[in-house]
Amino acid sequence: MSKSHLELTGVNMSFDTPDGPFVALENIDLKIAEGEFVSLIGHSGCGKSTVLNIVAGLLQSTRGGCVLDGHEVNTPGPERAVVFQNHALMPWLTVYENVQLAVQQVFRKTMSRKERREWIMHNLELVNMGHAANKRPGEISGGMAQRVGIARALAMKPSVLLMDEPFGALDALTRAHLQDALMDIQQDLNSTVIMITHDVDEAVLLSDRIIMMTNGPAATIGEELVIDLPRPRNRVTLANNPDYVRCRQAVLSFLYEKQTFPSKDKPATGAPSPAPSATVSDTDQPPTKAADTAATSSHDAQARERAIA
Amino acid sequence: MTTLTNTPSDKVSASQSALRVLAETFSARALGDRAQALLLPTIGLALFVAFWHVMAPQVNTSLGTFPAPADVFEQAGQLWQEHQSEQERAERFITMQENRNAGILADNPDAEVRIRDYPGAPTFFSQIGTSLLTVLSGFFLASLIAVPIGILIGLNRYFAAAVNPLIQIFKPVSPLAWLPLVTMVVSATYVSADPMFEKAFITSMITVTLCSLWPTLINTSVGVAAVDPDLLNVSKVLRLSFWTHVFKVVLPSAIPMIFTGLRVSLGIAWMVLIAAEMLAQNPGLGKFVWDEFQNGSSQSLSRIMVAVLAIGFIGFVLDRIMLLIQKKVAWNE
Numbered sequence: 001m002s003k004s005h006l007e008l009t010g011v012n013m014s015f016d017t018p019d020g021p022f023v024a025l026e027n028i029d030l031k032i033a034e035g036e037f038v039s040l041i042g043h044s045g046c047g048k049s050t051v052l053n054i055v056a057g058l059l060q061s062t063r064g065g066c067v068l069d070g071h072e073v074n075t076p077g078p079e080r081a082v083v084f085q086n087h088a089l090m091p092w093l094t095v096y097e098n099v100q101l102a103v104q105q106v107f108r109k110t111m112s113r114k115e116r117r118e119w120i121m122h123n124l125e126l127v128n129m130g131h132a133a134n135k136r137p138g139e140i141s142g143g144m145a146q147r148v149g150i151a152r153a154l155a156m157k158p159s160v161l162l163m164d165e166p167f168g169a170l171d172a173l174t175r176a177h178l179q180d181a182l183m184d185i186q187q188d189l190n191s192t193v194i195m196i197t198h199d200v201d202e203a204v205l206l207s208d209r210i211i212m213m214t215n216g217p218a219a220t221i222g223e224e225l226v227i228d229l230p231r232p233r234n235r236v237t238l239a240n241n242p243d244y245v246r247c248r249q250a251v252l253s254f255l256y257e258k259q260t261f262p263s264k265d266k267p268a269t270g271a272p273s274p275a276p277s278a279t280v281s282d283t284d285q286p287p288t289k290a291a292d293t294a295a296t297s298s299h300d301a302q303a304r305e306r307a308i309a
Numbered sequence: 310m311t312t313l314t315n316t317p318s319d320k321v322s323a324s325q326s327a328l329r330v331l332a333e334t335f336s337a338r339a340l341g342d343r344a345q346a347l348l349l350p351t352i353g354l355a356l357f358v359a360f361w362h363v364m365a366p367q368v369n370t371s372l373g374t375f376p377a378p379a380d381v382f383e384q385a386g387q388l389w390q391e392h393q394s395e396q397e398r399a400e401r402f403i404t405m406q407e408n409r410n411a412g413i414l415a416d417n418p419d420a421e422v423r424i425r426d427y428p429g430a431p432t433f434f435s436q437i438g439t440s441l442l443t444v445l446s447g448f449f450l451a452s453l454i455a456v457p458i459g460i461l462i463g464l465n466r467y468f469a470a471a472v473n474p475l476i477q478i479f480k481p482v483s484p485l486a487w488l489p490l491v492t493m494v495v496s497a498t499y500v501s502a503d504p505m506f507e508k509a510f511i512t513s514m515i516t517v518t519l520c521s522l523w524p525t526l527i528n529t530s531v532g533v534a535a536v537d538p539d540l541l542n543v544s545k546v547l548r549l550s551f552w553t554h555v556f557k558v559v560l561p562s563a564i565p566m567i568f569t570g571l572r573v574s575l576g577i578a579w580m581v582l583i584a585a586e587m588l589a590q591n592p593g594l595g596k597f598v599w600d601e602f603q604n605g606s607s608q609s610l611s612r613i614m615v616a617v618l619a620i621g622f623i624g625f626v627l628d629r630i631m632l633l634i635q636k637k638v639a640w641n642e
Contacts, residue, residue, distance in 0.1 A: 056542075056546065057545075057546075058542055058545060058546075075545075075548075076542070076545040076546045076548070077546065077548055078546060078547055078548065080546070081546060082542065082543075082546050084539045084542070086539065088537070088539035088540055088542070088543050090543075090558065090562075091641070092561040092562075092564070092640035093561075101547065101557060102547055105547045105548065105549060105553075106547070136640070156547075
């Protein structure tokens, strides 16, 4: 792996709630190389989206920071394109116009009108949506709309592609189809991708590395797993590959043995004492004493949900 | 009937089911559904007219009994006749002047000639025209004010908090309360030797504006504030400029809400207009009603009833037109 392309250092995130500050993330350290496909996996509410939003610049971390190609990330920008869970296409624009809005904005000065038109169609063809260029998002299926969302993000020529559960809202067949398409595209373009997912198979199939996050509050990176499977990968032949099975097993064991579902044993606390550990990237974060003794009320849980959302 | 094996009896049942589909299309129920769509409103209307016909003679006023449907119908015809004869007279008046002017010009090509407007009283139908012009001007002005301010309120919560009390206080004010103030202000400020518009027109229009801008203002601000957060994030990631953000993301997103507001506003504008015209003496339907009331002839009540029905019908048509425009413009229709 080449030198780090994107780097998160000591990222902490706390939100102000009526019950005092809520610490969502603590000490996130993450280095991502160029062309690497990294998945973030963890239970609901563990702050995966918060990490992604910090990289996107949509949220500002309370402490620590994010550096992309030597520049600190403070604001959102097209070099960190985001693919949203439910496509986030403008319903009043056609598929073509949706991509055009992005291309117009990013390449207004560097491409001629003709070049832009070709670039838009090229990206739509990349996700096999060229035929629907003049349809509106309401006229196409959710899977197709998500393809367009990906095309729009790719059309920005981003340094990092950020995907927030891109296939979460799709049915299993469409999801598999889009995963394959994404693998092909990533292979061709060698783009750097950070993807949030709930789906263990998806993470193992697509990623070079899986970042497993502990449960919130004060979530951090629990374990990292490098997926050394050769590319191109085929979901059918991989199913019996012992390495694949082992990786899958490792992630499952992290999620369901080491980190059980958050609301059961991880109470929300107003301000848990920050554990001043320097390296937490390969250890499971033990629950603090304060967290153990505090009682969980549904109110706290709701506040946490809001803060995460 | 639902077996999957292909036996002769199945073919029979298939043709039977085809027949059944055909029969169902023209069945009593399907026809009944279609008839119902027309029949029930007609029955409702007929019952109302019958009730009106029976009850009207029971109501005695100093101007005779309350007008029955037949009286109203007769007066509607009467008003149409008056309108036509008045138009003929106006045409004759103009041609007479033109002939005279031609004569003068033949004698002396340098003579200055003028054509005076016909000085007759406005008819019911020209009053409808005046009312429509007034209401549309007032509504247009209200939209021009309400939509931009609504966008600002929706975009900026500090501005929204600052403006909110004003909206809450002024929204419920009746046009009748505004009117004296508007009249005095217009009289004082709209001074011109050759005014383009009548003062009464300006007064009525401004009153309409003041009363009808609130629904558009509130709906626009709600629509703007309720833009999908994902779309706002897209806008941020793309680093859209403020104006691109407003015109490409916020405004289209709020269009359905804005149009809902505009429709309510137009309805209110039309209601307010009649009251404003009565008091401001703008030569529209409101003045027609007021003049007939003051006139107090035996036909006055029938003529007022014609105006009432015309007002209702025009209000309905205006709403329908807005709905058509909304369907053309809004992306969710």
